[in-house]
Amino acid sequence: MDFGIKFGTPEKQRGACAVVGIFESRKMTESAKVLDKITQGHIKNILTSGDIDGKVNTSLLLHNVPGTQFKRILLIGLGKEQEFNEKIFLAVINSTLNALHKTAVADVMLFLSDFPNKVRTNDWKISQTVIATISSIYRFDQLKSKPENNQSKLRKILFCIDTQEELIACEQAMQQSLAIAHGMNLTKDLGNLAPNICTPTYLATQAKDLAKTYKLKASILDEKDMEKLGMGSLLSVARGSEQPAKLIVLEYYGLGKKEHPIVLVGKGVTFDTGGISLKPAAEMDEMKFDMSGAGSVLGTMLAVAELRLPINLVAIIPATENMPSGNATKPGDVVTSMSGQTIEILNTDAEGRLILCDALTYAERYNPKIVIDIATLTGACVIALGNLTTGLMSNDDKLAQELLEAGEQAADRAWQLPLWDEYQDLLKSNFADIANIGGRTAGTITAACFLSRFTKKYRWAHLDIAGTAWKSGKDKGASGRPVPLLTQFLIAQSRASS
Numbered sequence: 001m002d003f004g005i006k007f008g009t010p011e012k013q014r015g016a017c018a019v020v021g022i023f024e025s026r027k028m029t030e031s032a033k034v035l036d037k038i039t040q041g042h043i044k045n046i047l048t049s050g051d052i053d054g055k056v057n058t059s060l061l062l063h064n065v066p067g068t069q070f071k072r073i074l075l076i077g078l079g080k081e082q083e084f085n086e087k088i089f090l091a092v093i094n095s096t097l098n099a100l101h102k103t104a105v106a107d108v109m110l111f112l113s114d115f116p117n118k119v120r121t122n123d124w125k126i127s128q129t130v131i132a133t134i135s136s137i138y139r140f141d142q143l144k145s146k147p148e149n150n151q152s153k154l155r156k157i158l159f160c161i162d163t164q165e166e167l168i169a170c171e172q173a174m175q176q177s178l179a180i181a182h183g184m185n186l187t188k189d190l191g192n193l194a195p196n197i198c199t200p201t202y203l204a205t206q207a208k209d210l211a212k213t214y215k216l217k218a219s220i221l222d223e224k225d226m227e228k229l230g231m232g233s234l235l236s237v238a239r240g241s242e243q244p245a246k247l248i249v250l251e252y253y254g255l256g257k258k259e260h261p262i263v264l265v266g267k268g269v270t271f272d273t274g275g276i277s278l279k280p281a282a283e284m285d286e287m288k289f290d291m292s293g294a295g296s297v298l299g300t301m302l303a304v305a306e307l308r309l310p311i312n313l314v315a316i317i318p319a320t321e322n323m324p325s326g327n328a329t330k331p332g333d334v335v336t337s338m339s340g341q342t343i344e345i346l347n348t349d350a351e352g353r354l355i356l357c358d359a360l361t362y363a364e365r366y367n368p369k370i371v372i373d374i375a376t377l378t379g380a381c382v383i384a385l386g387n388l389t390t391g392l393m394s395n396d397d398k399l400a401q402e403l404l405e406a407g408e409q410a411a412d413r414a415w416q417l418p419l420w421d422e423y424q425d426l427l428k429s430n431f432a433d434i435a436n437i438g439g440r441t442a443g444t445i446t447a448a449c450f451l452s453r454f455t456k457k458y459r460w461a462h463l464d465i466a467g468t469a470w471k472s473g474k475d476k477g478a479s480g481r482p483v484p485l486l487t488q489f490l491i492a493q494s495r496a497s498s
């Protein structure tokens, strides 16, 4: 897919297809008026016919419109002009893409002045369109015997802007969103892969490939290395599995090596059966997505490396399966984490925190400026926030705020939950320093409380992506989130530090 930015007004342009907005009811945008004029009222005639009145999610494809240099014109409903907002913009872009994918159109021009500027600037509109376009042509057919024959013909989108001052910001937004989309595609592929293929070893190979392509440093620690480091908590999750666990580390240096890095830690449970605390059978297949935190860390690393952002970034991925077996950890087992704290494992299905805690302790050796962990950690988060919003908890309110803003900017939103000390009591154990579960209440917060016991030495935030990393139902599949939020955050960090 190609994107480009052009400067100028519609009458001077040519191409296979122009997309032109219509407000409700039958109100022409500026670009529609210009095209109407050079076509001697053709568009107005169509509007009078009543075939399109401007409602959102409607469109009308016109062929051979006399007097223009476009082969086709796609009229697209924008809804009521006063009500136009971000949400409607995104809906309009999706309905435009749907309409275009049904045609044989290969290249298309969008006039950004059609979309009222009151909410967002053109660079934002370009970012969102680039990401939506690449998402709309994403297919995961590598495991089908024959590729599906439903590929779109769309190859190029040109954005037409009308003031030259915006050009630099728009071009930068285009580059950044392309990198985000590439990162999301990697994250989606890893999430969608079957769990017999996407094992901890496979994730390690993917990380090494990424390192080769982008000249990163990759280190893969195996179970022996982890034993030497005292990662008894991580290893307790891997005990039931035939697949060896891996601790995957990638290092990217966009600044001198002395600069403190930002560390991303991603939960890489390549399949979560629950272990001895076995999950019910229904929809257990979806637990192949339990490595989505790891996938999003790799996707973000790709985006950052592609953009050569001036930051230092370290990715740490604890990767394992969570399986039941004669060797598996049992409820009641007590293990010793790398930090020295002992943990009573009351439920083997609360395994994410058990692997993350050792990875978070390992992160200390990088003297990190900031550590962010990303994990499909709790079903409770899905209950609290649904599939729209990522749960955010942090020991640093400024960091939390910066992440919330990045999510807002990237249309990949998070919402903060409290991490007050009072919640810590729920993790009391009679037999060890800490239990791995709280009670039935506040499950997302108690999971973060558990992690917070291991993050006292640095500024830290936790993203619970249990609801946002994938979609279930008919559109079952990985979403590529929160690569946009994370990359946006890192772009903002790179600006702040340069």
Ligand code: BES
Pocket (backbone or CB within 6 Å): 272, 274, 290, 347, 349, 350, 351, 352, 376, 377, 378, 379, 380, 382, 437, 438, 443, 466, 467
């Ligand atoms: N991977 C799951 C969390 C999850 C559940 C993600 C549903 C997406 C959808 C995690 O390992 C888990 O099993 N958590 C338990 C914790 C509980 C035992 C305290 C949960 O949420 O039920």
Ligand code: MN
Pocket (backbone or CB within 6 Å): 272, 274, 348, 349, 350, 351, 352
């Ligand atoms: Mn689990």
Ligand code: ZN
Pocket (backbone or CB within 6 Å): 269, 272, 290, 349, 351, 352, 376, 377
């Ligand atoms: Zn899990």
